[in-house]
Amino acid sequence: MNQEILFIQREELKTKPDTSSLGFGKYFSDYMFVMDFHSETGWYNPRITPYEPLTLDPAAMVFHYGQAIFEGMKAYKGADGTIQLFRPEKNMKRFNQSCDRLCIPQIDEEFLLRAIKQLVFTEKDWIPDGDGTSLYIRPFIFSTEAYLGVRPAKEYKLLVILSPSGAYYGSQLSPVKIYVEEQYVRASIGGVGHVKTAGNYAASLKAQEKADANGFAQILWLDAKENKYVEEVGSMNIFFKINGEVVTPRLNGSILPGVTRDSVIQLLNYWKIPVREEKISIEEVYAAHERGELEEVFGAGTAAVISPVGELHWNDHAIVINDYKIGQLSQDLYDEMTGIQLGNKEDPFNWVVKVAQVEV
Known part of the structure; x- marks a missing residue:
């Protein structure tokens, strides 16, 4: 899939939240990635557009039969200022496995990863750099066709939204x-x-x-x-x-x-x-x-x-x-994992993917 990703500029950027009050999943960045699917055309119209509410038909099949999948990923600001993703190809593969199980059309994994990199780079100022913080990435797909018959839908929407986040359970390493x-x-x-x-x-x-x-x-x-x-x-x-x-x-x-x-x-x-x-x-x-x-x-x-x-x-x-x-092992695993994710420790598995500048 070699489609060009359209960029739609928003008129005014949001005020970014204070890093100390992030929590998890409460705030959302200025832009999101959107792409549509129709059974006659495949995936089409990829775009980075201002984050905004969606309009759906009341008969959209997701409301009635639940065809909806998602992934969870993170972007980190490395010690040298670079933007880093952690094993994103694994998330893309699992995304398609979820698609397959719910009869949702497969996505081009390389193209979606490129789109995510482009979106993350566009929103690089939203990546927090406090201890235990990251930019959470949520790709998801849901059925949009207006129809009440029970079968796989013929129309879908794929979105990627971003949320600057702190520790998931509040105090990061409190048992x-x-x-x-x-x-x-x-x-x-x-x-x-x-x-x-x-x-x-x-x-x-x-x-x-x-x-x-x-x-x-x-x-x-x-x-x-x-x-x-x-x-x-x-x-x-x-x-x-x-x-x-x-x-x-x-x-x-x-x-x-x-x-x-x-x-x-x-x-x-x-x-x-x-x-x-x-x-x-x-x-x-x-x-x-x-x-x-x-x-x-x-x-x-x-x-x-x-x-x-x-x-x-x-x-x-x-x-x-x-x-x-x-426990000591839990601490060691956390230190090693986050150290690799942030670029502070050696990455012997080549897990980290750096986000290079992308023309938008």
Whole structure:
């Protein structure tokens, strides 16, 4: 796809928020990328346009049948002032995997990455440079055809919006409390748990609401069939350090294949720290805690990077990890990952992609 990306200038730029008050996902930059699809023409009319509300027909199929997918990425301001992305090709590949599962037309991965680079460069002044901050990148696609029959839509819209963000959980490395959910399920094998579709997150809200009311930051989901095997946290993949070894649930078709998850596994292998991907039950986690062998628990995801877990609440048991203090491995992984993302540490895996100047 070699279409030229049109640039539409906005009349007045927004006032940028103070870095200390960013939070996550509250503010949005001046511009967004937009592209449309029709079954007769394919993807067309790529443009960078002022960030603004959308107008949709009430019969737009996304409202009725939920064809909507998204990705989560970040841009960082490096120590030398360069703009850096972290493994963006993995996000583009997963974006297309989500498209395929929801019968949404595939995108040209190289073209979309070029468009994202161009948008990020245009909005380079929106990239915060405070500790733990980044420019969050949200590509998404949804069906726009006005039709009430149940079938894949013939028209779609792709957008990329940008949000300057701070730490996902407030205090970046303060261990969080997580509630192990046993009533509701997030996804099942054969469903859509392995892709980033909007409905997955809608289905999680009831349980998250319950967790919030009881003082927990997130939900740890168990498998849908036996309600015993650990799957993932609402916004992160999960890792357990047990007796010197790291264990994470293996990908099974209902767990999201996280980019940060994959990066953590590669780093652990690089450091020669034993790491296994396998089924692990919540009973096994509790038993390891009772034996004094559950050394660390942490989540890994784009938004939080590494999030240490201070407590798992399961079956009226408070499983306290490392006395609510961050473990050394969690700290090392966070330091290494963010160091690579910011260009402060060596990148032996060639994960970082620099955003060069692009004519707009």
